Amino acid sequence: xxxxxxxAKYFGRFSALHDLQLDVSEGQFIxxxxxxxxxxxxxxxxxxxxxxxxxxSVTIRGFRPGSQDARGFTGYLSHNTALYLDLTALENLRFxxxxxxxxxxxxxxxxxxSGVGLAGRAREPVRNYSRGMQQRLAIARAFLHDPAxxxxxxxxxxxxxxxxxxxxxxxxxxxSHGRTCLMAIHDAPLGYALADRLVVIEKGMVALDLERKASxxxxxQGRYRDLTEEC
Amino acid sequence: xxxxxxxxxRKDLLIELRTKDSLNAMLFFGIVVLVVFNFxxxxxxxxIRTAVPGVLWVSFVFSGTLGLNRMFASEKENSCLQxxxxxxxxxxVVYLGKMLAAAIFMFIAExxxxxxxxxxxxxxxxxxxxxxxxxxxxxxxxxxxxGTLLSAISVNTRMREVLLPLILxxxxxxxxxxxxxxxxxxxxxxxxxALKLPLAIMTSFTVIFGTVSYLMFDFxxxx
Numbered sequence: 001x002x003x004x005x006x007x008a009k010y011f012g013r014f015s016a017l018h019d020l021q022l023d024v025s026e027g028q029f030i031x032x033x034x035x036x037x038x039x040x041x042x043x044x045x046x047x048x049x050x051x052x053x054x055x056x057s058v059t060i061r062g063f064r065p066g067s068q069d070a071r072g073f074t075g076y077l078s079h080n081t082a083l084y085l086d087l088t089a090l091e092n093l094r095f096x097x098x099x100x101x102x103x104x105x106x107x108x109x110x111x112x113x114s115g116v117g118l119a120g121r122a123r124e125p126v127r128n129y130s131r132g133m134q135q136r137l138a139i140a141r142a143f144l145h146d147p148a149x150x151x152x153x154x155x156x157x158x159x160x161x162x163x164x165x166x167x168x169x170x171x172x173x174x175x176s177h178g179r180t181c182l183m184a185i186h187d188a189p190l191g192y193a194l195a196d197r198l199v200v201i202e203k204g205m206v207a208l209d210l211e212r213k214a215s216x217x218x219x220x221q222g223r224y225r226d227l228t229e230e231c
Numbered sequence: 232x233x234x235x236x237x238x239x240x241r242k243d244l245l246i247e248l249r250t251k252d253s254l255n256a257m258l259f260f261g262i263v264v265l266v267v268f269n270f271x272x273x274x275x276x277x278x279i280r281t282a283v284p285g286v287l288w289v290s291f292v293f294s295g296t297l298g299l300n301r302m303f304a305s306e307k308e309n310s311c312l313q314x315x316x317x318x319x320x321x322x323x324v325v326y327l328g329k330m331l332a333a334a335i336f337m338f339i340a341e342x343x344x345x346x347x348x349x350x351x352x353x354x355x356x357x358x359x360x361x362x363x364x365x366x367x368x369x370x371x372x373x374x375x376x377x378g379t380l381l382s383a384i385s386v387n388t389r390m391r392e393v394l395l396p397l398i399l400x401x402x403x404x405x406x407x408x409x410x411x412x413x414x415x416x417x418x419x420x421x422x423x424x425a426l427k428l429p430l431a432i433m434t435s436f437t438v439i440f441g442t443v444s445y446l447m448f449d450f451x452x453x454x
Binding site for chain 2 (some may be wrong): 048049050066068069071072074075076078080081082083084085086087091095096098099100125134141
């Protein structure tokens with residue numbers, strides 16, 4: 001589904017990604033690990049079409065990232081919620097539903113808002129929400145058009161235990177429906193539990209790439225620690 | 232497409248209605264400019280109508296620039312722009328929605344500033360109002376057509392409040408000069424046929440720069 005070859009991204013003289021290679025098959029769930037500044041967010045932003053690569057090629061189902069076709073089946077969720085604080089939860093989802101050409105009634109949207117644990121708060125301005133509540137609503141927004149490719153950049157940020165369970169269930173369901181997912185995450189046990197492929201990015205390159213079933217959590221954590229300590 | 236443009240426009244109007252962030256600043260600044268000119272031009276009281284076109288457009292443009300600065304700043308909060316860019320639609324839709332919202336805010340500010348100018352400068356212009364509305368409308372559309380694109384460019388820079396006027400004013404100079412000229416003809420000229428040239432230049436500018444900005448908008452938003 002995704003083919004990344006020789007990908008590089010420079011911000012001035014700083015190299016965020018350097019000759020990165022990555023192939024992702026349809027339906028795979030990849031957990032991206034790496035230290036802060038390793039290049040995970042830059043990679044996800046390029047795949048989402050929010051940032052242009054400095055060199056190399058990236059295709060998603062044969063389309064250029066950010067093209068209208070690619071955006072049609074891509075959902076992006078980061079720790080920035082992309083919600084309008086002065087609109088209510090319902091107005092936020094209604095706005096995105098209109099732009100996405102979804103025929104959702106207010107009732108449908110309220111059901112989705114209730115589904116992320118915000119029942120009874122749909123008509124309240126998002127500004128009144130806590131950080132975790134905003135992240136829950138952002139989950140509902142990102143999954144609104146049921147995208148085939150999910151790009152998740154530290155999606156568990158700000159979520160409490162209940163919110164984490166909720167997102168985990170969403171992701172499990174997405175995987176069972178054959179959705180492809182790339183998720184940047186720092187929590188190794190959680191990432192290991194969710195993904196079927198584990199990729200460590202270090203200094204803008206893929207430093208480790210293995211199938212989950214090829215390694216136990218302890219083995220993976222050991223190799224991950226060794227890699228980040230070496231660097 | 233029209234439905235999506237309306238969705239973006241409606242969202243901006245709704246947020247402005249609740250926060251009044253842009254309009255309050257635009258109105259306050261525009262009226263302060265008028266007050267300053269009212270005192271500065273005291274000695275020209277007898278021929279004030281010749282000075283009013285320039286005074287009005289300085290006031291419109293300064294308050295309009297404040298509004299344009301806010302246009303994309305609100306989208307940066309919570310990375311809302313990122314959410315908009317991920318929607319599988321022509322990104323020109325965002326430009327059109329934002330441009331129309333900016334034009335509406337600026338037009339509202341212009342109406343209030345204009346009414347204040349009638350009071351401050353003791354003008355009577357009932358018969359000229361339809362012509363003035365025409366000139367203000369085209370001038371506003373031309374100004375916001377360019378301003379919306381440049382606001383999207385400057386919002387990603389550290390000194391956006393300073394940068395926007397620096398890059399905007401030289402580009403919109405043709406429309407400003409002709410808007411002042413057209414307003415002058417309406418307020419002071421005996422023959423409205425002279426309006427033809429400035430209006431033609433303003434309309435051409437608006438159409439050309441509006442089209443170019445619409446087409447270029449996709450490229451200015453990516454990193």
